[in-house]
Ligand code: HEM
Ligand code: HEM
């Protein structure tokens with residue numbers, strides 16, 4: 001019986017994957033027909049950059065697994081990568097530091113993800129394009145017009161709403177960030193927010209937020225794909241774009257708009273220091289014996305237990321390292337408002353100030369409990385005096401009890 | 406002539422529920438504080454140690470027990486055959502009694518107000534608030550638990566409660582709320598136990614023992 005069920009189940013899964021495969025293939029054909037020729041030949045570029053065919057195949061396997069697809073999808077992932085530079089992209093910058101672009105494009109040992117991002121067909125990217133002024137504006141208008149409903153709008157940076165958005169004016173016509181964002185996103189096939197600024201507001205929107213900066217989704221009231229992180233991992237962005245190319249739709253998202261394949265599990269649950277956490281072995285201060293032994297960083301402020309991201313799995317800079325491996329706790333940069341909710345970044349959460357001076361929940365709690373105890377002592381003494389002569393008429397036990405007090 | 410008789414005030418179910426809750430909450434506070442501010446165990450090899458693991462296990466075990474005790478208490482309040490007391494939780498709506506009760510507690514008057522409900526006006530408010538606190542700490546606790554264990558009961562609870570996490574702005578906020586409510590429990594318990602003994606002393610009805618034996622003393626005219 002169980003065996004029958006199993007093969008039945010396997011058949012069902014197989015069929016699902018075959019259908020998905022068919023859908024994917026037909027979609028790719030459509031992409032190849034509709035979208036312009038790839039700008040660059042990926043394989044030539046990879047060779048030029050010293051990435052071997054073997055490395056590319058390895059990358060394909062890793063990406064297929066990362067996207068939670070079975071191995072039969074490997075050739076399709078490879079094909080999507082070849083078609084990567086067909087996808088027209090408009091890349092907008094708002095209130096931010098451009099660090100995400102920098103992190104993606106300036107890798108000193110670029111891996112396939114970084115090279116893929118170089119091939120991206122940027123119709124408009126303020127940092128990278130040669131055009132400026134009116135010319136740049138014309139590029140943007142042309143891209144929006146030519147690829148209406150098809151292009152991907154990638155956004156880096158938050159939108160300040162204060163002074164009617166006038167904290168941020170861009171371009172020769174001095175349009176506000178909000179105006180530009182509204183114009184472009186309304187015509188885009190999909191809006192992908194890169195980095196925590198566009199996804200959640202990040203440091204611009206941290207308390208007290210003088211410019212009233214907020215995330216794209218909040219400023220415009222639209223739903224966006226949020227590749228959170230400060231900066232996020234290139235893999236999470238390329239993977240999401242590949243998914244879009246392969247299936248013509250966005251991957252499954254969590255309640256905060258983050259792709260589940262990348263942000264579905266907590267840092268804490270994939271952390272290589274986790275056995276030390278469970279064994280109660282904590283770094284007490286920077287550079288102590290525990291730090292040398294690689295113990296858990298909870299007590300020096302690691303926010304891994306509250307943070308959803310795959311940093312520990314995919315790591316940064318071609319998989320060399322990531323913050324917790326390097327010896328600093330996670331600061332929770334993929335979570336909304338982390339400058340406020342995760343502060344202080346180098347102390348555990350119970351040391352969080354409640355907003356007034358340095359009063360933490362524990363300090364206030366101890367003070368209130370002491371005050372309550374003092375109040376009780378006073379009340380008890382007063383009660384004994386006030387109710388001294390109560391009702392001891394016919395209950396001798398009561399009298400005796402009182403004497404004991 | 407006045408006579409003192411013993412009447413049944415609390416059903417066995419309520420008493421069991423109360424003391425199970427009290428024990429769970431006590432254990433949860435102790436283990437919770439360890440999770441919040443742990444100390445390092447330096448001696449020995451990592452492989453032989455699992456202290457935080459055990460503490461978390463105990464916390465989650467009693468956490469889930471508290472969740473079911475809470476559900477049981479709500480059931481008793483609505484459907485208990487002995488005394489479904491949900492109406493008694495609304496005793497605080499009687500403003501006159503409410504003010505009278507405060508005077509009694511502040512020792513202005515010597516006699517408390519007369520009420521037919523199981524709880525006095527302030528008591529009803531306190532216990533309602535307490536049940537609300539249990540509710541909040543259970544919800545935040547289940548979210549924190551579901552974030553780490555994606556299976557069975559916690560997975561189901563997390564699927565339902567994840568939107569609450571999103572609404573609050575992430576796990577860090579959830580954990581901060583969980584921690585602050587821990588202090589509400591401590592404050593409550595201090596006052597709660599004092600008031601139990603105070604009632605015993607002033608009214609002499611055997612309030613403390615009533616939560617164990619179920620019976621309370623009443624004066625009746627013969
Ligand atoms: C001297 C000991 C205590 C006495 C006489 C006592 C008495 C009572 C009474 C009469 C109630 C209202 C009955 C009810 O609604 O179920 C109650 C409720 C409650 N008590 Fe206590 N209590 C005592 C100690 C504690 C302790 C130590 C805790 C917690 C650590 C605690 C936790 C609670 C809770 C959570 C409720 C409200 C829940 C509910 O309504 O069932 N109690 N207590
Ligand atoms: C009166 C009841 C409870 C008290 C006093 C309490 C107290 C605490 C405290 C102080 C913490 C540490 C928070 C921090 O780091 O700031 C904590 C963590 C936690 N509590 Fe509770 N808690 C209670 C009930 C529950 C319940 C009902 C559940 C779940 C069913 C639960 C699940 C958790 C979990 C999962 C954590 C986080 C542990 C971890 O991530 O390792 N708690 N609790």
Ligand code: SF4
Nearest residue numbers: 271274296297302304
């Ligand atoms: S270092 Fe951080 S993420 Fe890793 S186990 Fe410790 S608390 Fe968790």
